[in-house]
Amino acid sequence: MMFRLNRRIRPFDSLISRLMLLGLCLVTIGIAARYYAISHFLREDLATVVEAQQLALATYVARDIDERIVHRRNLLERIGAALPPDLLRRPAALRAWLKEHYEFQPLFSAGLFVTDTRGVALADYPVLPDREHGDYADRDYIKDALAGRTTIGRPVMGRAAKEPVLPMAVPLLDGRGEVRGALVGITALATPGFLDLLQQSHIGKGTGGFLLVSPQDRLFVAASEPDMVFTPTPPSGVNALHDRAMAGYRGTGITVNAKGVEEVSAMVTVPSTGWFLVARLPSREAFATVARTQSFLLRNGVLAFMVFAALASTGMYVLLRPLSRAADHAERMTRGEIPLEPLPVVRQDEVGHLIGAFNRLLKKLDEQQAELARIAHHDSLTGLPNRALLADRLHQALARAQRTGSRVALLFMDLDGFKLINDSLGHEAGDDALRQVAQRLGKIVRQSDTLARVGGDEFVLLLCDLGEDAEAAAGIVAQKCIETLLPPFTVADIPCAIGVSIGIATGSGDTAAGALLQAADRGMYRAKKAGRGRYVACPV
Structure with a gap:
């Protein structure tokens, strides 16, 4: 049912359209609420039943496996005694x-x-x-x-x-x-009468099955799916319920497996080995009744929506037709009196709230853009400037040196002993060591200087506004860097020694940034070859 609207009023700007839309929204919300409530209740009720069935089945199978293993162990003990x-x-x-x-x-x-x-x-x-x-x-x-x-x-x-x-x-x-x-x-494992039945058994219509897991070995010992037998378990974070089971949880739950399939699972321990058995059934099969009920609710909801739309449009046509004519008359009377400038919002109603929320969103976007700019120029691990920001500050320092006649120095530092920590204690320990190194070095850096991390265990210190004795001053700072790393670091509760080899290059405003960085890099390699734990100055 359509209403005659003034050509200046778009359909969705009219009161009639909004009232119609409001009524349809209320009906839709009612249908959706009914759909959700019934589906949620039925799913929870079925989940309780299915989880209990899965747990009972898993308990039976796990007990059977345990009895087979214990029987073999007892037999072996008798044979050994004889x-x-x-x-x-x-x-x-x-x-x-x-x-x-x-x-x-x-x-x-x-x-x-x-x-x-x-x-x-x-x-x-x-x-x-x-x-x-x-x-x-x-x-x-x-x-x-x-x-x-x-x-x-x-x-x-x-x-x-x-x-x-x-x-x-x-x-x-x-x-x-x-x-x-x-x-x-x-x-x-596949011998008849041992785990062969488990590997050939399925739950439901063939899509569910069993998994026998050795948590200490992170291994699927047996499975209803042949391609999973003797394969490693998924890494942490892939399946939340599996992670809990690996940590000792035994019971039931609903989870999404490594293949992205939601399933109802039950975990039971096999006492003689420390393994645990998983009985699993895909949710689409476990909750098939829920899916059929949801389909029924959707069909009836669509029918109710259409009936309400027909009745509501007829009723509003009868009730609001005089209001529509009055609105057309008022529009003709006021035509041309609306200012061209945007109308201000003078009431803090829903529209005012929306505008305020939009303004807050713009402010939030500005803040996030500033944060992204900071992340783009800083190392995420240590918070130090990265190579890009170092290059920018180096160019600024050289430009300032050009104006003032001062000199700059670069200290290219490479850690000694870091690879041993990273390889023996792991990457998390290596990251902790890098953060500690950055903290120590940061304590000896002037506010006008720049300490940056440019690689895995490589740091660069930019010294600005130095005099003619720039190389001597840089050597003093380099010695401080070496000394500040001498005390042992505590990494993963283990004292570790980390040294540093430093290459020094100095230059004036006429020196190219790339040449300065390459010279400092060469000096670092010479310090490495000379025995590490020292600094070497290299000309540009």
Whole structure:
């Protein structure tokens, strides 16, 4: 239903259009509120049920996996207790003994083998060409067993089996209780009756499944998706619920996985290994009822919107037609009386509030632009000027030196020992060391000078307004820089030594900025070659 509007009034400027729009907005808000409330309630209710189901399923599967592992560990302990110590000196007889026990209870699909106290394999069964006489002293389970402890090793790619395996080992004791060797049982993860069912099982319509995770190794031990088996877990920050599980959380939650798919997950510990099992189901499948309900609400909402629009437009046409005619008459009476200049806002109503908000937004944009300009000229780690700002200040200093007849000096500094800290303690420790270096150097810099960070561990100090003894003055400052870095730095609670090699170049107003910087750089390299922890002046 359309109204006759004066040609000077645009449709959305008219009172009729605004009232119509207001009514439609109210209806839309009501539909949206109903849509959200019902969807939210139904999703929360279903989430409680689905999470409980996932937790029960994960608990059952985790308990089953734990029982299988504990059963193998107990069996290995019984076999180790029954192994005669004198067989350790007779490999052939030892292999026959292993064969007899392996064939009686073949739970260790990848075989059994025995090592001596050095971790060298004495005999195995089934016989694998790369296992006998192999040195396994570096394996965690061998170390624990030779130390007298029964242990379940971390899942590894078997050297001899050439597939993902779970090793476990028990110590072999003689009559005096001394360790004579280690008995190792190896189970392939995909062996029938072990983790093969987990890797073949899916939840729901095939899109959900299981993950078996070793948090200490940050490894997916087994998974319903074959391409995830024996792959590293995602880094921190990718999946918030996974990060909590890696930190020890056990329970349920809704999260977005590394592939960007929202899913309902339940985490349960496998006690014998420290692993945890994840049962996961995509939210689109878990909350399929919610999606169908939302579709129903949308269809009915659109119908209600159309009915209201038809009734409201008819009602406003009948009620507001006289007001529209009065507005046309008033417009004709006042035509030409509106000033050309913008009308001021005299009331602090919604329009005044909008204008005020817009003005505040402009002010905020100006502040952000100033902050961006600051970031573009300063190092984000230390807050010092960067190479761009240094170049600008160097040109200004040379121009001032040209006018006043003074001299400038550049100290090009490269840290000694920083790479060792960065490589051994990590990048965060290296960043902390750089910040501490910047703080110490900043305490000896005049307000008129510029200390900048121009590279990883490279700093440049610009000295301005120097006299004819510029090189001597720069040498004094360089020695102060060396001395201020002599006390040890505390990085990651560890005292560390950081030195500095400095190249010095001086120039006047006629000196090119690039030549001055290159000369200081050459001086730094000469200081490095001369033994570090010193300064060398280099002519331009």
